Amino acid sequence: MDSSFLYKQYIRPLLFKLDSESAHGLAHQSGHLAGPLFSMLTKEFKYQGNDLAVNLAGTTLENPIGLAAGFDKNGLLTSMLGNIGFGFAEIGSVTGKPSAGNPKPRLFRLIEDEGLINRLGLNGDGADVVADRLRQTKLSLPIGINIAKTNDPAIKGDLAVEDILHSFKAVQDLPAIYVTINASCPNTKEGILEEKKQLSTIFSEVQKLNTRNLPIFVKLSPDSSNELLNDMVEAAINNKLAGFVCGNTTTTRNSLRTNSAEVEKIGAGGLSGRPLKTLGLSLCQRISQLKQHDQTIIGVGGIFSGQDAFDYIAAGATVVEIYTGLIYEGPTLPKQICNELSQILTSRGMTIAQAIGSETKVKS
Numbered sequence: 001m002d003s004s005f006l007y008k009q010y011i012r013p014l015l016f017k018l019d020s021e022s023a024h025g026l027a028h029q030s031g032h033l034a035g036p037l038f039s040m041l042t043k044e045f046k047y048q049g050n051d052l053a054v055n056l057a058g059t060t061l062e063n064p065i066g067l068a069a070g071f072d073k074n075g076l077l078t079s080m081l082g083n084i085g086f087g088f089a090e091i092g093s094v095t096g097k098p099s100a101g102n103p104k105p106r107l108f109r110l111i112e113d114e115g116l117i118n119r120l121g122l123n124g125d126g127a128d129v130v131a132d133r134l135r136q137t138k139l140s141l142p143i144g145i146n147i148a149k150t151n152d153p154a155i156k157g158d159l160a161v162e163d164i165l166h167s168f169k170a171v172q173d174l175p176a177i178y179v180t181i182n183a184s185c186p187n188t189k190e191g192i193l194e195e196k197k198q199l200s201t202i203f204s205e206v207q208k209l210n211t212r213n214l215p216i217f218v219k220l221s222p223d224s225s226n227e228l229l230n231d232m233v234e235a236a237i238n239n240k241l242a243g244f245v246c247g248n249t250t251t252t253r254n255s256l257r258t259n260s261a262e263v264e265k266i267g268a269g270g271l272s273g274r275p276l277k278t279l280g281l282s283l284c285q286r287i288s289q290l291k292q293h294d295q296t297i298i299g300v301g302g303i304f305s306g307q308d309a310f311d312y313i314a315a316g317a318t319v320v321e322i323y324t325g326l327i328y329e330g331p332t333l334p335k336q337i338c339n340e341l342s343q344i345l346t347s348r349g350m351t352i353a354q355a356i357g358s359e360t361k362v363k364s
């Protein structure tokens with residue numbers, strides 16, 4: 001029996017009977033415990049071709065499908081994620097201090113939309129604990145580490161910069177292939193880091209510490225105005241950032257199928273999944289026009305298929321990441337996306353390198 005069918009027919013209905021956060025916890029624990037099993041079923045889960053190999057900021061990945069930040073906030077799954085076919089994974093967000101995040105409930109499914117709304121608020125073990133854990137783990141795939149400011153309104157100004165630098169210092173000697181500065185979490189009291197001056201300071205202070213020349217990315221919000229994006233890209237260029245993660249969840253609630261009263265009842269939070277794709281793709285296109293030629297885009301938001309991945313790649317992304325798709329489609333999604341993407345490239349007579357930015361006029 002096909003594993004995707006098995007997931008949708010039997011496992012997902014059971015998981016969806018639980019509240020979203022408990023289901024996530026259970027899926028997470030099962031992944032942790034079933035790691036060795038996945039390694040025995042490599043063929044079932046891993047794309048076997050070699051036509052999707054791609055270079056991400058100096059590292060060659062087997063395929064361009066990554067796990068988005070937030071799924072493995074504490075670095076507990078890095079020994080098995082490679083076995084379910086991911087090309088890379090972004091761990092975190094990790095924060096300077098451990099944090100319980102916002103009160104529960106804080107994670108909700110919009111089943112009709114194949115979306116999620118979350119206001120977890122950067123819960124996690126903190127940078128020191130996660131770094132120690134990763135140091136002792138045999139990684140099954142290349143990882144990036146996403147760092148964010150601790151969710152505490154008292155940590156602001158110089159303290160905010162120090163908090164982020166603390167995380168960077170904790171993770172910078174890990175065998176990560178890049179670090180992302182998450183400047184776009186919609187679920188903290190402070191929200192998106194909008195101040196150009198503060199962001200520039202964070203970028204330049206991180207780079208001063210960055211003696212290993214780790215590629216540094218910044219994660220952007222699809223809700224940002226063009227003016228704010230201009231400022232952020234300018235700060236990123238001035239501080240020699242490697243690129244952009246496009247992007248985070250949205251606080252907008254447009255064109256949803258789910259009953260509006262139900263959506264309203266859920267309240268605040270970042271929306272992810274299918275309804276996010278148009279906004280995420282538009283962010284990717286806007287950044288393609290602003291970035292420098294040698295800067296890289298990691299595309300994320302509403303990716304459920306090879307066509308979705310291709311759309312982001314054609315809009316300028318070198319690689320893509322998934323989160324909500326994994327909840328709805330199950331652990332065979334990375335392989336499914338790879339198979340479909342490979343077919344699309346073949347039908348267009350393109351290599352993956354040729355596909356990157358093929359539908360966007362990239363500034364050189």
Ligand SMILES: Cc1cc2nc3c(=O)[nH]c(=O)nc-3n(C[C@H](O)[C@H](O)[C@H](O)COP(=O)(O)O)c2cc1C
Nearest residue numbers: 068069070093118247248272273301302322323324
């Ligand atoms: C429950 C949940 C938690 C998340 N936590 C983080 C996080 O800690 N840091 C971060 O940068 N993005 C976080 N994200 C955002 C995802 O990385 C991704 O940008 C977003 O979900 C869009 O992708 P998707 O539509 O494939 O889910 C989270 C998303 C979800 C659904």
